[in-house]
Amino acid sequence: MSTTPRTARGTRTRARLVAAAEEVFGSLGYHDASIVKITEEAGVGLGTFYLYFEGKQAIFDEVVEDLNRRVRHAMTEAARAAGNRIDAERAGFRAFFRFTAEHPALYRIIRQAEFVSPGALRMHYTRIVNGYVEGLKAAREAGDIREMDVDTVAWALMGIGEMLGMRWVLWNKEADTEAGAVAEIPEAEFEEMMRFIERGMAPVAPGKGAGE
Amino acid sequence: MSTTPRTARGTRTRARLVAAAEEVFGSLGYHDASIVKITEEAGVGLGTFYLYFEGKQAIFDEVVEDLNRRVRHAMTEAARAAGNRIDAERAGFRAFFRFTAEHPALYRIIRQAEFVSPGALRMHYTRIVNGYVEGLKAAREAGDIREMDVDTVAWALMGIGEMLGMRWVLWNKEADTEAGAVAEIPEAEFEEMMRFIERGMAPVAPGKGAGE
């Protein structure tokens, strides 16, 4: 997207800008983030920004894209490392929360995107949901979960993740946690949420219902 | 909030401003909404605005408060009208989606609030969730749903509602629907979502599991 650097130095500079933008968008929000603030954070001159990005929106889109790629990567890696299918699912979910806990900017940025870049917003959710859909389809075929409209359920999972993540990460009950500290996911609540989800998807087969 | 009008005329003016603000914030977003645009939409002079509101944030908070009150009212009314507890739950949910479909501004406005007015954002979700919590507690006591951490589940429901609402209302599959048309909630998906939720909450008792 935007202009691609032609030298190694340029590549470094561009990457520094994206990192700085994530930081600044995350803490100030899109509108209060200014290009100057981003370039200062990145330690480059103002004009340099326009060497690599067409404007504020362009770098915003790129930050969303970048975070999206990384959160999905974290999720698939975690799932892959898990033993069986049901553990994989939990691992993926946990990775999602861990990532957002470490990158609260993700929420803040995404939730801004409605007016800033609707396309980026939709892309972000859709890609993650697609990951869920794949997983659910496989599980369904394996008989691990019941017959159901995986699409609707996948979006529901996305909603659960977003809302609980917001609650845990952004509204960190111990609001007095010093800034910068990574929010801890409350294990008990996470488990409660997972059980709720698993009951909702449990296969029909009597005796092995997730309800117990 | 802000200044209260002393005359009937003043009350009307103030109300016109709130209505205009809902419209403008909803279609333009907080930052692109300007006070001039709001006053023009309201058909009053620019200076008049500051007679009733301390500033842009103040009217934003009021709009959020107003929408929140109305959506909750719609939900409780619908639930009250229902026959039994399980129907009440569905009715409430359906009312939520209907309201958001009729007021897409709600989403757009709320999702902006993260940086504009974090307090208003939290207030909005918390009040709705509290409504869920009350309902769930009663249902739990009646044995209609299982023993569980209703708090966590209530937030999960909030998340499901927000995400599916966004999907149905904002990303209206038939994007060619003429602007202004109220989005139709897809009944099949709504039912699928409700079943997912009900299975997640179904009481343990064998034989009456929501799973079937």
Place this chain on the structure above:
Amino acid sequence: MSTTPRTARGTRTRARLVAAAEEVFGSLGYHDASIVKITEEAGVGLGTFYLYFEGKQAIFDEVVEDLNRRVRHAMTEAARAAGNRIDAERAGFRAFFRFTAEHPALYRIIRQAEFVSPGALRMHYTRIVNGYVEGLKAAREAGDIREMDVDTVAWALMGIGEMLGMRWVLWNKEADTEAGAVAEIPEAEFEEMMRFIERGMAPVAPGKGAGE
């Protein structure tokens, strides 16, 4: 053009801006003239500018329009005051030079207009030329000048006026004249120019040729 003020105060402010713009455009040129400089010269706040003008171009066009109206006014007034037709012509020409001597900005501004506002440029020349054309037609009908394509001749007169005006006003031989001093039109050269023009237009009739 642009926004019209609704109050007397506004009208005054707007007029001050136009005057300031003439001054600043004239001494700095379009590109080095900044809105701040114009508003400072006018003694109003920066934002005030945008109350009355859509932008830099808009006020430029208005300045051209204004100067054009005034130079034509000066010319017709002078011509009207003259006794006979031949004197009227000279008087008009002289008024043109006097006006440009008093408003050197006219040249500087007009000559910039090629890229800034081609429409304004053309309008300026065309309106003045139209004045010449009217005069020449009347003179031709009265037999004061010969049969000829008055259009072409009128444009030629415009060119002569512009070039000699530029020479006299802008390149004021005594360049050491303190800035702000009004350039003096060299009478001898003016007369030489008028004779050249008059010979070019003189009626065919022998005996009354302007050539003698």
Place this chain on the structure above:
Amino acid sequence: MSTTPRTARGTRTRARLVAAAEEVFGSLGYHDASIVKITEEAGVGLGTFYLYFEGKQAIFDEVVEDLNRRVRHAMTEAARAAGNRIDAERAGFRAFFRFTAEHPALYRIIRQAEFVSPGALRMHYTRIVNGYVEGLKAAREAGDIREMDVDTVAWALMGIGEMLGMRWVLWNKEADTEAGAVAEIPEAEFEEMMRFIERGMAPVAPGKGAGE
């Protein structure tokens, strides 16, 4: 002017830059012409520009100088080829218009120069006028034209040429002429203009007045 290349390759590069600058200045105007655009048009790297020119003004001056040299060359060549003095004069004028028709950039560039490079502007007009002065002096001595202040008349001719040229070349009545097409000088108007000029200069001697 500026740095002189030391190699044949350098000479070519420099020439390409001047040509590109004529093109870019001509179509975009001084201020909207950027060094990048010039170097892109020339097909060289940005930094290369500063190898041969001190800055934007420097290349502008050079372009003016170059165009000036070429238009005068065209005029003297045409005049030399003509048989007698009166034909030489017409031929020179015609060459002037033809050149400007083929290089409309000339006008556009020159008319910008007022603030960009007043020296270049004056130089341009003065050199051409000097050519006229030489011709007029010779003609006067030969008795082909009357006694008169050739200086003033020469500037008048310059003005006529510039204004009618602008009219013919820039405002090409058939504006629908496809871009890039060379404007055709309207013969009838050209002749009318020449007759006007010739009458203005015609010798006193009765019987051979240009007036007939």
Place this chain on the structure above:
DNA sequence: GATGAATGAGTATTCATTCAT
């Protein structure tokens, strides 16, 4: 000789807010 990454001063424009009427 040639290049293009880096820079930051400069500028048009927007908009929340104040205040005299």
Place this chain on the structure above:
DNA sequence: AATGAATGAATACTCATTCAT
């Protein structure tokens, strides 16, 4: 109560110029 003229801080973006490679 209502108005709208006035303000200036804030900000995205451009571009001539430098310089290390």
